[in-house]
Amino acid sequence: MLKIGLSGVRGVVGPSMPPTMVMDFASAFGAFIDRKPVVVGRDTRIHSPMLRAACVSALLSSGCDVLDLGVCPTPLLQKAVRRRKAGGGVSITAGHNDVSWNALAFIGPDGSPLNPFQGEEVLDYYHLGRFERAAVDHLGRLIPVPTAETADFYFKELGAFIEAAAVRAARFRVVIDACAGAGAPFLVRFADTLGFDLIPLNDEPNGFFPHDPEPRPRNAAQCASVVRAAGAEAGFLLNSDAGRVSLVSETAEALSEEYTFPLVADSVLARCSGPVVTNNSTSRMIEDVARARRCPLIRTRVGPAPIFLALAQEDGILAGEGSGGVAVPAFQPAFDAFLTMGLVLETMAKTGQRLSALVDRLPRYHIVKEKVYCPASRIHGVISEIARMFRGRDVDTGDGIRVEDKQGWVQVRASGTEPMLRVVAEDRSRERAREKVDEILRSLERMIP
Amino acid sequence: MKSATTLKISISGARGIIGDSLTPQLAAALAQAFGTYVGGGPVLVGRDARSSGIMLAEAVVSGLLAVGCRPVDVGILPIPSFLYLTKEVRAAGGIAVTASHNPREWNGLKFISRRGLYLTPQQTEEYLDIYHQGAFDFVAAGKFRTIEVLPRAADAHLRRLLNRFDGEAIRRRRIRVVLDCNNGAGAVLGPRFLRELGCDVVPLACDPTGEFVHPSEPTPENIAGVCRAVKTARADIGFVQDADADRLAIIDERGRPLGEEMTLVWAASRVLEKTKGSIVCNMSSTRALDDLAARHGVKIFRTRIGEVNVVEKVLAARPRAVIGGEGNGGVIDPEIHPCRDSFAAMGHVLDALAAGHKPVSALAGALPRYVLLKDRIEGSAERAHRLIRVLRKRYEDKGTVNLLDGLKVDFPDHWIHLRPSNTEPVIRVLAEAKTEIRARRALAALRGEIAAAWRKI
Numbered sequence: 001m002l003k004i005g006l007s008g009v010r011g012v013v014g015p016s017m018p019p020t021m022v023m024d025f026a027s028a029f030g031a032f033i034d035r036k037p038v039v040v041g042r043d044t045r046i047h048s049p050m051l052r053a054a055c056v057s058a059l060l061s062s063g064c065d066v067l068d069l070g071v072c073p074t075p076l077l078q079k080a081v082r083r084r085k086a087g088g089g090v091s092i093t094a095g096h097n098d099v100s101w102n103a104l105a106f107i108g109p110d111g112s113p114l115n116p117f118q119g120e121e122v123l124d125y126y127h128l129g130r131f132e133r134a135a136v137d138h139l140g141r142l143i144p145v146p147t148a149e150t151a152d153f154y155f156k157e158l159g160a161f162i163e164a165a166a167v168r169a170a171r172f173r174v175v176i177d178a179c180a181g182a183g184a185p186f187l188v189r190f191a192d193t194l195g196f197d198l199i200p201l202n203d204e205p206n207g208f209f210p211h212d213p214e215p216r217p218r219n220a221a222q223c224a225s226v227v228r229a230a231g232a233e234a235g236f237l238l239n240s241d242a243g244r245v246s247l248v249s250e251t252a253e254a255l256s257e258e259y260t261f262p263l264v265a266d267s268v269l270a271r272c273s274g275p276v277v278t279n280n281s282t283s284r285m286i287e288d289v290a291r292a293r294r295c296p297l298i299r300t301r302v303g304p305a306p307i308f309l310a311l312a313q314e315d316g317i318l319a320g321e322g323s324g325g326v327a328v329p330a331f332q333p334a335f336d337a338f339l340t341m342g343l344v345l346e347t348m349a350k351t352g353q354r355l356s357a358l359v360d361r362l363p364r365y366h367i368v369k370e371k372v373y374c375p376a377s378r379i380h381g382v383i384s385e386i387a388r389m390f391r392g393r394d395v396d397t398g399d400g401i402r403v404e405d406k407q408g409w410v411q412v413r414a415s416g417t418e419p420m421l422r423v424v425a426e427d428r429s430r431e432r433a434r435e436k437v438d439e440i441l442r443s444l445e446r447m448i449p
Numbered sequence: 450m451k452s453a454t455t456l457k458i459s460i461s462g463a464r465g466i467i468g469d470s471l472t473p474q475l476a477a478a479l480a481q482a483f484g485t486y487v488g489g490g491p492v493l494v495g496r497d498a499r500s501s502g503i504m505l506a507e508a509v510v511s512g513l514l515a516v517g518c519r520p521v522d523v524g525i526l527p528i529p530s531f532l533y534l535t536k537e538v539r540a541a542g543g544i545a546v547t548a549s550h551n552p553r554e555w556n557g558l559k560f561i562s563r564r565g566l567y568l569t570p571q572q573t574e575e576y577l578d579i580y581h582q583g584a585f586d587f588v589a590a591g592k593f594r595t596i597e598v599l600p601r602a603a604d605a606h607l608r609r610l611l612n613r614f615d616g617e618a619i620r621r622r623r624i625r626v627v628l629d630c631n632n633g634a635g636a637v638l639g640p641r642f643l644r645e646l647g648c649d650v651v652p653l654a655c656d657p658t659g660e661f662v663h664p665s666e667p668t669p670e671n672i673a674g675v676c677r678a679v680k681t682a683r684a685d686i687g688f689v690q691d692a693d694a695d696r697l698a699i700i701d702e703r704g705r706p707l708g709e710e711m712t713l714v715w716a717a718s719r720v721l722e723k724t725k726g727s728i729v730c731n732m733s734s735t736r737a738l739d740d741l742a743a744r745h746g747v748k749i750f751r752t753r754i755g756e757v758n759v760v761e762k763v764l765a766a767r768p769r770a771v772i773g774g775e776g777n778g779g780v781i782d783p784e785i786h787p788c789r790d791s792f793a794a795m796g797h798v799l800d801a802l803a804a805g806h807k808p809v810s811a812l813a814g815a816l817p818r819y820v821l822l823k824d825r826i827e828g829s830a831e832r833a834h835r836l837i838r839v840l841r842k843r844y845e846d847k848g849t850v851n852l853l854d855g856l857k858v859d860f861p862d863h864w865i866h867l868r869p870s871n872t873e874p875v876i877r878v879l880a881e882a883k884t885e886i887r888a889r890r891a892l893a894a895l896r897g898e899i900a901a902a903w904r905k906i
Contacts, residue, residue, distance in 0.1 A: 014587050014589050019511035047514070054477060057511065061472060061504050133467075134468050
């Protein structure tokens, strides 16, 4: 199973993702980077060292120096790209996908995921299949970067961006579940930076994920029970590269990952105003939050490439998606779980409100998400059949189909990472949202036996 | 004329040019085939000191991981230490990233069996079948193994060497040695080994950076600078290792190179003084070895070119082989490990020096000696083959023709040899006789014959 997209390549490790293919992609990226240094980091998956070795080898062969960060969360890698004025970065991680997946995520020179134009260029090199090779005197050098150096720079900046003093004064007790991922080795450093009392969970960076590394309520049971037992003020659940985060309130309620973005957005937009960017399967909560702060909201197709392109083009001050990823370009144009956690704690500290109270202030919507297997060859046919169900309505076909009504919306689109159709509906009423999704699932059952 | 290919996959492993034929993709695919062939388990990954080694080692590691092997990274290591270690730690096999003496734009992979030996031609065939068919045993995501890093990987070999050589006798002489590693892999062990033997070491180019200070092949014309250093340092002897430290050249106390051929002659002479047994060498090694065998009343076996062929015979020879090697300075001491080992060669030479109470020039002067001239002609193996078919007829009634490997013709006072290289697209041409004049004349005659035949083929 393999997905080749604008922001990298992603697949189930095994025969369909051999080292030679990883090398072809890294070589294409090397050609795009054109002999400038590249920062490489990886998550803790047991096959990540294979992808790393293949990637490093190909980049050296393309004539790019490789700054090897070792195990490193993607947001720390993205900071390192900018700090070291590198030509780009490669983060080896499948983020929220289960343990059998892995991916190369390509980062541009500005530290954000490649935009669609850059992504197209890399794909063109990949499809061309002929890669420039450096002669022996122009091979790249492999330069290991100590973890402490990467962390020092990142957390110093983070400590300056967040009002650390306010957080420190609040003396929070916080549970963080790193899911044995790349964030694990940095939890203590993060807690020291903001001065809270850390209860780490699954913080051995060994890649044996105790649950799917997707931050969402069904994976948050352990985190929630520790929050309850410890009487913590907040719980956080990270994905495998610490790009996304979902929240557990002090009442031990595992909150939908959809809450992360609007909750942080309110406090960011309180500081300054400007355009907000999200994708078109993210909850309507953000629309209400942005409207209340008089900020324009831009919706894009799903995937990091379109979001970060819009963020740059529209001079956005905030981007996020319903999966728990939040980016504040004033800090860096990257989905960043450490920044997100910091902003949540800062909001709690400055408002003096509990996490459950902050969530209660948000407009309530209910989101129902389902996914259905669909062979890649049939995806577009199936989507156009579904579109006919909505004849006469205003159907947005920018990415699959999306249909709005007064109370909410429903969307059917191809997954960017798997041969799946995602069906998402949101509504003021949980029942209506469920009914919208079920209606489509029934039709899909007829179309895909 | 067709241009020669820059990629060579043979029983000597794979070699190619960085930035051209030898890509990470190729190295990973070869490693996948090898990992599939050995069926998983620990596989050592080492390299010589070339700057392109890291790039290829990473590619090899990725290929091994993908087929479920456990790569053991031993870093920069002399090839004999690597071979010895593979057997010693009971690895499933090893892949060494090295192009031994080839120029710096080259690099390559050598494949090593669990016994610490290069793959035999038959094993190579089996493993290359996997490569050509693309029948790799990729493992599922959950079956991946980790990478192990083995520091101080040369220590095992060092202990074995010190066990083999009588440290006390050598130590008493306080031999002053100029050691030139040419910044190759030998630097990892060479100075340490000699100091452990109590030598007074003058190190030259002993940083394993892969930045060669002279062409890597330790021929007399390439090591003139080292010869001067031996004189300046008033050393008793000079040693020059090739890039992966399997071959050794010797310089006498007056700064004169003995010639690569003499390394094996000297080591063999010393070993035979202590233990009787057969000599094994390849077809283009010096005739001095035959003289030595006659002097000691032992058998000598000659094999096709290629270390693997010599090693196989070393293991199979009856009466048992006590010494083997190649005329290019590669000495095999089966007591230590059946592979070419410049450290073993140094050990035997120092041992002879300590026992002999004479300077190097005097000891070397007592050994049988010929003049061997080596030349090369650009040309593919295919062309060499056609050349041989024409030339063998010319020589059939003049001398004893041997077609075991290329064309070798023995005459009473000299011999000539012509064969395609296993590692480069060139045809090697050799002639040996008692005197330089006679050897030159033999080589010139052979080149004349080649020039005449060249037009016909």
